[in-house]
Amino acid sequence: MVSRIGMSGGIGDVRKRIFRLLKNILLLYFVLLCIRTIQPEFFSIINFEIYDFKISGEKIAATLSLIFTIYFGYFILIDLRFFLDLANKFISMKLGEGEHGKAKIITYDIAVIIASILIQEFLTPIVLAIPYIGESIIKVINLAILALIFFIIYHMANELYYILKRPIDRLIEETFRKTKKNTSIGEGV
Amino acid sequence: MDVSSTFSLIFTLILILLITGRYHRSVAALLGALLTIVFGLEYDLFTFENLWKELVSFIDVNAVLLVVGVMILAEAIARSGFFEFIGLSLAKTVGGGFHRVSIALISLTILFSALLSNITTMIIIGALTVSLAKKFEADPTETIIYEAMVTNIGGLMLMISSIPNLIVAAQIGIEFLEFALFSLPLALILSIISILLIYRRLKKFSTMQRKIDVDPWSVVENKELFYRALTIFIFVIILLILQDLIKIPLGLIAFSGAILMLILGGQDPESIFSNIDWGSVFFLTSFYIIVGGLERSGVLNIFAQNIIGFLSFQPKMVPILNIWICGLASSVVDNIPITLTLIPVMKQISKMLNISLKALGWGIVFGANLGGNLTPIGSPSNIIALGILKREGRNITWREWFNLCIPQVVMQLLLASVYVTFLSVII
Numbered sequence: 344m345v346s347r348i349g350m351s352g353g354i355g356d357v358r359k360r361i362f363r364l365l366k367n368i369l370l371l372y373f374v375l376l377c378i379r380t381i382q383p384e385f386f387s388i389i390n391f392e393i394y395d396f397k398i399s400g401e402k403i404a405a406t407l408s409l410i411f412t413i414y415f416g417y418f419i420l421i422d423l424r425f426f427l428d429l430a431n432k433f434i435s436m437k438l439g440e441g442e443h444g445k446a447k448i449i450t451y452d453i454a455v456i457i458a459s460i461l462i463q464e465f466l467t468p469i470v471l472a473i474p475y476i477g478e479s480i481i482k483v484i485n486l487a488i489l490a491l492i493f494f495i496i497y498h499m500a501n502e503l504y505y506i507l508k509r510p511i512d513r514l515i516e517e518t519f520r521k522t523k524k525n526t527s528i529g530e531g532v
Numbered sequence: 533m534d535v536s537s538t539f540s541l542i543f544t545l546i547l548i549l550l551i552t553g554r555y556h557r558s559v560a561a562l563l564g565a566l567l568t569i570v571f572g573l574e575y576d577l578f579t580f581e582n583l584w585k586e587l588v589s590f591i592d593v594n595a596v597l598l599v600v601g602v603m604i605l606a607e608a609i610a611r612s613g614f615f616e617f618i619g620l621s622l623a624k625t626v627g628g629g630f631h632r633v634s635i636a637l638i639s640l641t642i643l644f645s646a647l648l649s650n651i652t653t654m655i656i657i658g659a660l661t662v663s664l665a666k667k668f669e670a671d672p673t674e675t676i677i678y679e680a681m682v683t684n685i686g687g688l689m690l691m692i693s694s695i696p697n698l699i700v701a702a703q704i705g706i707e708f709l710e711f712a713l714f715s716l717p718l719a720l721i722l723s724i725i726s727i728l729l730i731y732r733r734l735k736k737f738s739t740m741q742r743k744i745d746v747d748p749w750s751v752v753e754n755k756e757l758f759y760r761a762l763t764i765f766i767f768v769i770i771l772l773i774l775q776d777l778i779k780i781p782l783g784l785i786a787f788s789g790a791i792l793m794l795i796l797g798g799q800d801p802e803s804i805f806s807n808i809d810w811g812s813v814f815f816l817t818s819f820y821i822i823v824g825g826l827e828r829s830g831v832l833n834i835f836a837q838n839i840i841g842f843l844s845f846q847p848k849m850v851p852i853l854n855i856w857i858c859g860l861a862s863s864v865v866d867n868i869p870i871t872l873t874l875i876p877v878m879k880q881i882s883k884m885l886n887i888s889l890k891a892l893g894w895g896i897v898f899g900a901n902l903g904g905n906l907t908p909i910g911s912p913s914n915i916i917a918l919g920i921l922k923r924e925g926r927n928i929t930w931r932e933w934f935n936l937c938i939p940q941v942v943m944q945l946l947l948a949s950v951y952v953t954f955l956s957v958i959i
Contacts, residue, residue, distance in 0.1 A: 414725075447552055450548055453548060454545055457544060457548070458545060465570060465571070
């Protein structure tokens with residue numbers, strides 16, 4: 344089933360992925376917190392040597408953290424990629440409405456990036472003038488703009504990939520065909 | 533971020549909006565003007581107290597009045613039926629095959645676009661071409677594309693022929709007669725060569741013979757208004773020619789003529805105003821503010837310094853490079869912003885490299901006018917021509933356009949380069 348937003352599974356799938364993403368992030372956070380908490384008490388007793396190789400509690404804690412980060416990180420990244428693609432589709436829908444040319448869509452992306460930088464440049468001195476909370480607000484705005492720019496660059500890279508994909512595929516096919524032809528001639532001789 | 537980077541970003545953003553055509557060009561320019569004002573205030577380039585004074589100082593009122601005046605005059609004369617009358621009379625006189633009628637119409641396009649805006653010329657001549665082609669049962673495609681192409685040659689002829697000409701003349705100080713003296717020879721050479729080349733291509737229509745039995749006066753609704761509008765138009769042209777003697781600013785002459793036309797022309801001012809391209813007027817005025825901001829923020833200075841650094845060994849090449857840069861740029865962007873942006877840069881280059889400013893100005897005029905033919909979106913007349921053909925069921929691809937136009941446009945730009953080299957020696 345293809346949803347209105349172009350992803351399989353529809354809104355139910357999105358909801359499921361949001362919860363799964365949050366669950367995985369929290370689980371990872373919880374595991375890393377546990378390791379860090381018990382590290383001074385539990386791992387400090389571990390300290391031994393096998394030949395020249397020193398095994399300390401710190402090293403074991405770091406290795407465990409790495410393993411859990413890789414394990415949960417894998418699932419987090421899968422869901423993050425899903426949301427990136429979703430944002431990508433959304434940007435395409437909003438920016439490239441009625442546009443068929445990918446080059447034109449990329450140009451719109453550049454325009455949005457420039458506009459975001461100008462907005463940030465315009466807002467910074469105004470918001471900083473607000474007493475007490477100005478600095479915090481500007482941090483949030485900067486983060487939001489940074490995230491937007493990141494999404495737009497991802498979208499741009501995607502569009503660029505589709506522009507380059509066809510000629511590269513053709514080149515590979517052509518090279519493969521020529522190589523095959525030359526090889527068969529060689530074999531014949 | 534420093535002030536010049538911010539203003540460069542504003543300019544890039546507006547150029548992107550103009551190239552992609554996401555918004556109407558006047559809206560894009562108004563946005564650019566607003567951003568210039570906002571960031572100008574933020575970076576203390578202007579103050580709130582002197583804001584309006586500063587903004588008005590950026591706008592060349594003489595050029596804006598000249599553009600508005602010429603637009604009103606041209607609209608009034610077009611509404612009198614004068615141009616359709618001339619077109620039909622000429623087609624009837626020429627007679628014979630469709631190729632001869634086409635050549636007559638193309639020649640007329642050059643003359644009309646010297647007096648009218650390219651858009652108006654293309655609408656009048658395009659409609660005339662389609663109706664005559666139907667009589668001859670011929671395909672009007674090539675004729676209409678060539679007509680769109682030669683509007684830009686006609687746009688070179690006089691100072692009032694196109695907006696870049698008016699801007700360059702007003703900002704560099706070229707008078708009406710001086711302009712005609714230097715631009716007409718090139719325009720005539722280009723016209724003759726283009727017509728000869730087009731004649732060879734259109735010869736295939738020579739077998740399509742018909743007799744045109746339409747009375748040219750049938751397109752004139754009111755003969756009195758026709759003569760009145762024509763008299764006022766000729767009177768204003770004479771005043772523009774004598775501008776050097778009477779020392780009245782060009783903008784004032786054209787604007788006074790327009791008011792005279794509205795009072796004495798006997799036409800409904802409301803309908804004339806509704807057909808004026810106000811978008812271009814907004815665009816022009818807003819772009820003056822954008823360029824003012826670029827100048828004040830030092831972006832144009834940096835741009836000029838880079839060009840000077842690049843060209844200091846070959847100063848004689850600057851006018852030629854001007855033609856090609858303007859030509860290529862105006863094939864994708866409107867030629868008004870290119871002209872407005874390059875003039876202050878050229879003023880600096882002229883001072884620093886000791887090159888005649890007028891020679892540089894001619895480079896801008898030739899490039900901005902002729903470059904529009906390189907692509908189907910390079911000039912408004914091209915877009916109108918494609919629209920007319922689409923209505924007739926013919927969709928022209930970019931490839932077809934390139935096949936028909938590129939050889940001629942490259943030839944035109946090469947000839948213009950030779951001519952501007954000659955001009956830079958004698959000016």
